[in-house]
Amino acid sequence: MSAPEGVAVLGVGMHPWGKWGRNFVEYGVVAARAALDDACVDWRDVQFVAGGETVRNGYPGYVAGASIAQALGWQGAPVSSSYAACASGATALNAARAQILAGLVDVALVVGADTTPKGFLAPNAGERGDDPDWLRFRLLGATNPTYFGLYARRRMEVFGATQSDFAKVKVKNARHGLHNPNARFRKEVTEADVDASPVVSDPLRLLEICATSDGAAAIVLSSLDYAKSKGAKAPVRIAAVSTVTPTYPNTVIEMPNFATDSAAAVALPERTFRDSIAYAAYEQAGLGPQDMSLAEVYDLSTALELDWYENIGLCEAGQAERLLNDGDTTIGGRIPVNPSGGLACFGEAVPAQAIAQVCELTWQLRGVAGERQVEGATAGISVNQGLFGHGSSVIAVR
Amino acid sequence: MTKPKVAAIEGWFTTGDEPKLLASRGATTGSVFFPKSLAFSRNPAAPAEELEETTLGRRGRVWSWTTNHYQPPAPYISPEPFVPYTVVAVELPDEKMVVLGQLAAGDDPDTLSVGAEVELVLGTLFEDDEAERLMWNWKLV
Numbered sequence: 001m002s003a004p005e006g007v008a009v010l011g012v013g014m015h016p017w018g019k020w021g022r023n024f025v026e027y028g029v030v031a032a033r034a035a036l037d038d039a040c041v042d043w044r045d046v047q048f049v050a051g052g053e054t055v056r057n058g059y060p061g062y063v064a065g066a067s068i069a070q071a072l073g074w075q076g077a078p079v080s081s082s083y084a085a086c087a088s089g090a091t092a093l094n095a096a097r098a099q100i101l102a103g104l105v106d107v108a109l110v111v112g113a114d115t116t117p118k119g120f121l122a123p124n125a126g127e128r129g130d131d132p133d134w135l136r137f138r139l140l141g142a143t144n145p146t147y148f149g150l151y152a153r154r155r156m157e158v159f160g161a162t163q164s165d166f167a168k169v170k171v172k173n174a175r176h177g178l179h180n181p182n183a184r185f186r187k188e189v190t191e192a193d194v195d196a197s198p199v200v201s202d203p204l205r206l207l208e209i210c211a212t213s214d215g216a217a218a219i220v221l222s223s224l225d226y227a228k229s230k231g232a233k234a235p236v237r238i239a240a241v242s243t244v245t246p247t248y249p250n251t252v253i254e255m256p257n258f259a260t261d262s263a264a265a266v267a268l269p270e271r272t273f274r275d276s277i278a279y280a281a282y283e284q285a286g287l288g289p290q291d292m293s294l295a296e297v298y299d300l301s302t303a304l305e306l307d308w309y310e311n312i313g314l315c316e317a318g319q320a321e322r323l324l325n326d327g328d329t330t331i332g333g334r335i336p337v338n339p340s341g342g343l344a345c346f347g348e349a350v351p352a353q354a355i356a357q358v359c360e361l362t363w364q365l366r367g368v369a370g371e372r373q374v375e376g377a378t379a380g381i382s383v384n385q386g387l388f389g390h391g392s393s394v395i396a397v398r
Numbered sequence: 399m400t401k402p403k404v405a406a407i408e409g410w411f412t413t414g415d416e417p418k419l420l421a422s423r424g425a426t427t428g429s430v431f432f433p434k435s436l437a438f439s440r441n442p443a444a445p446a447e448e449l450e451e452t453t454l455g456r457r458g459r460v461w462s463w464t465t466n467h468y469q470p471p472a473p474y475i476s477p478e479p480f481v482p483y484t485v486v487a488v489e490l491p492d493e494k495m496v497v498l499g500q501l502a503a504g505d506d507p508d509t510l511s512v513g514a515e516v517e518l519v520l521g522t523l524f525e526d527d528e529a530e531r532l533m534w535n536w537k538l539v
Contacts, residue, residue: 122471129407138473139406139523139533140498141466146485149464157462157512202465202507248442253461253487253496258433263494265429266441 006237007100008227009396010107010220011039012359017184017215017346021115024057027216028068028113031352035109039220040230043072046220047105049079050096052088052112052351055124061114064351065092068111085386086298087243088112089217089354090394094241096221106226112351113216120144121212123256133256133387140258145209145301147255149201152303156203159318161306163203165325167194169302170208170344172330177341179371182356184213185345208302213347217355219362236365238358239379240284240395246273255387277391278312278383285395289313292335292395293377294364296357298384299342309337312383312393331372339364339372354392357382365398406523406531409434417520417534418453419497425450430493454497456518457539458488461496465507475524486536488516502537515539 013034015027028051036043051065060067065079082091089112096108120143128134136142155161174189189207197206227235247269249261254273271279282288289312297308306320314335315323323329329337338344340360343353361380363369377398384392405411410433411419421432424439426447431440432454439447469480484501501507502519521535 120468120471123473127473134473135407137470138475140485140500141470141474141476141483142485142498143466143468143470145468146464146466149466150462150485150487153464154462154512199465199467202467204464248440249495251495253498257498259497260495261440262430262432264492265424265427266443 005224006239007097008222008224008232008235008237009358009362010041010222010227010230010232010235011035011037012362013038013218014182014356014359015113015216016182017213017349020214022214024054024061024113024115024216025067025071027214028064028111028218029071031113031216031218032068032072032109032111035218035220041107041220044075046075046077046107046109048096048099048108049077050092050108050110051079051081052092052355053081053083054114054351055083056117057115064113068113084243084390084392085388086348086350087354087384087386087390087392088351089356090241090384090392091243091390093219093221093355093358093394094243097238097241100221100223107220107222109218109220110355111216111218112355114349114351115214116212116349132258136256136258143201144255145201145204147253148209148301148304149204150253151307152204152301153202155303155306159321161303161321164191165306165321166204166208166302167191168324169299169305170194172324173299173338173342173344176331176339176372177345180341180345183341183345184347204301204303210300210343211347213349215346215349215352215356217352217359219355219358234398236362236396236398238394239287239397240281240393242277242280242284242391242393244276244280244391245389247276254389273389273391274307274311274385277385278381278393281381281393281395282313285397287379287395291379292381294336294339294374294380296340296342296360296380296382297337299338299344300348302344305337305342308383312381331374336374339369339374354382354384354394357384358394358396361394361396365396401525401529403530403532406533411534412453413520413532416456417518418456419518419534421452421454422449423452424448430454430495432495432497455490455492458490458497458516460510460512460514460516461487461489462512463487463501463507463510486510486516488536499534499536502535505538509538
């Protein structure tokens with residue numbers, strides 16, 4: 001397979017993250033209209049709508065593409081709705097991109113929106129004895145932060161990471177997100193603040209685990225020819241979308257599983273699942289980590305951000321703390337990570353999150369990110385992973 | 399009257415003095431799966447292989463652990479008041495897989511380390527009107 005020519009990001013838009021207590025469709029409409037305005041595209045000209053699904057908002061959430069198309073005013077375009085947990089947005093983006101690359105449509109709208117309850121994400125209600133997501137809560141008390149805690153402790157034991165290293169990730173991201181108008185938390189955080197917050201899943205504290213938020217993000221995606229017809233001569237382009245699943249045997253424990261695959265009978269794959277996510281994107285784009293100007297990674301916890309540095313090839317295994325402490329991943333450093341402020345400043349609005357990452361890449365590559373601008377950015381990568389084996393990584397270039 | 403002790407989930411582990419996790423094994427490749435599934439092999443190289451019931455080794459080594467200090471949402475059934483508990487990820491040497499479980503009551507999580515040897519035991523997960531519901535736990539050897 002050769003690297004596809006790419007598709008254009010014609011417009012991006014978001015509804016600010018927060019706890020607004022309204023219906024997810026309202027946020028989705030705000031984000032979609034912002035993206036359409038940014039693209040100078042009339043909604044009635046959109047030829048395909050791809051929605052990121054949310055399971056928490058009942059039936060309208062399951063058919064998010066249609067729910068938001070209806071809210072914008074039916075205009076006949078075909079829709080799709082994608083569920084891949086935290087990676088839903090990338091799956092939706094890829095559905096739209098495939099339509100464009102196949103020549104079936106010229107311009108598409110990708111949108112994800114969510115309304116989240118307070119506290120831990122919990123499984124669907126009812127007695128669900130054959131649902132591993134229900135069983136892990138019932139039989140183990142294995143919340144999402146439980147898995148984050150396991151990874152964090154493992155980093156400390158194997159690589160000698162410290163709780164101070166983890167806290168510094170939060171301090172960095174809080175500073176990055178200070179001036180981001182779409183971020184929910186815009187406040188400096190010190191290491192002492194992190195230390196003073198209660199332990200949730202040891203060694204991780206409350207300020208190191210991402211909150212759940214309401215929010216929405218949208219992208220207008222088009223063919224390069226359509227972009228040209230709209231006067232966008234050098235638009236940001238999507239050079240790769242990776243939505244890989246694991247390769248058997250997957251031997252790293254993951255939500256919502258009780259156990260990993262067994263490597264007794266089949267040798268380990270060349271790369272771990274998390275390593276394979278960005279690798280597939282680099283292969284597709286014909287680019288490597290050295291070509292990236294910035295990265296948006298899925299910091300569900302502070303410690304997990306450090307894992308991602310290694311998974312996306314910014315450094316060797318065990319070197320992430322050094323990269324962080326040398327300032328390489330701070331804005332102004334060699335490869336700023338989460339200049340948006342990341343989940344640390346946003347909290348998670350599940351189906352919107354992977355789309356929001358691409359919005360940030362777009363603003364950075366256009367050079368309009370204001371006080372959080374990464375100077376001279378030419379290429380950026382986003383990476384994310386959804387429950388049940390969903391990888392997600394996008395490379396955008398200009 | 400003492401309540402009967404029954405497994406909190408049927409078909410996942412044996413009870414008795416030397417409890418074991420119930421798994422399935424592919425008759426052709428020897429691939430092991432937990433929880434047990436006899437319907438199909440998840441080894442993509444052997445889609446047609448027959449599956450038979452097997453048990454997993456009772457001893458393994460700690461891969462990682464975490465102690466939860468916040469009460470999880472339902473369907474977790476929590477004692478009142480909430481008691482923090484530790485979840486341990488354990489590597490089984492023969493099966494080359496990692497299996498989660500809560501740390502056995504009485505073991506101190508501060509004494510855990512990666513590589514420490516643990517053994518499968520049973521503990522009470524919760525009690526309802528009919529029975530004491532048992533789950534497997536990992537206990538330091």
